[in-house]
Amino acid sequence: MTHFWEQQLNEIRETLLMMSGLTERNLALSIRALVDRDDKLCDAVEAEDNQIDQLEIQVDEMVVGYMATHGPIAKDCRLMLTGSKISNNLERIADQATKIARRARDLNSEPLLQPLIDIPLMGEIAQEMLRDSITAFVDANVELAVEIVARDRSVDSINKQIHRELTTNMIDDPRTITRALHLMTVAKAIERVADHCTNIAEEVFYLCKGEDIRHDQTLKGPTA
């Protein structure tokens, strides 16, 4: 039997899914804007960000309203806590997408520093992490959640590699400094996206199992 209040829980889940859909789209657009050097895509990412911000507020209002009026316990209580945190992580991923889009616009006005290989690769991994973290949330898939946590190190590793390469470029040719710094910022933003996806996966684990795996280094992949 479905109780009337389950509808309200579903509304929170659905709002999170809507938010994750928009965030995924914005992240994908921001990376495409960089790779395709397309300013229109940059504009689209920036325009959409406000909607994601509003959804974050909406989720928190729903969570506070439900907590105050329903006194949720056990898994419902964990859903309240994780729902708010997931929405906060999604909003910050969307902010990183906006940051990438802004840097992409700056880079588009200058000649290409070098063919973009590692950044799109990092972007792909981060996008997949985001997709999977939401799948793990929807399917209550703890195995997938743990796997996402382990992927974070590979993104960190690529980021460090990009930083090394760009630093070398800047030392060799100071005229590249501005573009290199933009690319470093983009790489760092993607690395942050992966961190937020890891946070979401950890929240999913807590939601499903009631166990906190944050800061558990054994679950993360080998260090670079």
Place this chain on the structure above:
Amino acid sequence: MNLLKPQQTPISAAINSRLAEDEAPPAMIDVDRLNFFYGAQQALHDISLAIPARKVTAFIGPSGCGKSTLLRCLNRLNDLVDGARLRGGTIKIQGVDIYHSDVDVIALRRQVGMVFQKSNPFPKSIYENITFGLEIQGIKDRRQLDERVERSLRSAALWDEVKDRLHTSGLGLSGGQQQRLCIARAIAVEPSIILMDEPCSALDPIATSKVEDLIHELKKKYTIIVVTHNMQQAGRCSDHTAFLYLGRLIEFGKTEKIFTNPAQKQTEDYITGRFG
């Protein structure tokens, strides 16, 4: 709704006609500066609130705050208490002053049904519990009675559980089922408003959950007012909440607002358990 005595039908017709024009009446019940006494003791002080139609309104507050008194004023059940009387103020249901001398109290109580704290089915069969009020109304046709019994029991989410034993005693049902039978009995006479005085206080969590689901379902058709000591129940079930203290209305508003950001410190202290 016609609450007036039969000879008053023109007025009633005028009221009904006016209501028909107004698709969304602002309030089903208007309580205005109500003062109520038990003998010399004033139980309610200047209560004013507008209870919206087809919503659940919860009355909350500590024992003795007047919430049950206010509830029982809404169908004049307090008339039966010696020395109880209204001294100033009005209660209007769909614009009709229910304390006006022309109001037919029996008709009022038919329109404003009541479910009590302790389930009180008649010592009759399940079927007869439902048909009792209908037969008093003069409905004798068997087919019509059968149809109303089924509809009422279905509305009370009880039909599937009792359809094979309609002619067994209502007292043989569990506490939760008896309470839903009382709700079915109340809605059989097709009221507009259902008053519930702590309807779940004697029920276990599963039976409580069923009654709460039922309340949520019933509000599509009825205006429901629930008195409860259970804060979570008020939160879960109601759309609006009125907090009363020492016979005064401290705060009235949307439940989500009252429970997340009440305007009055007394309300906050009460709902967070810091009262006193």
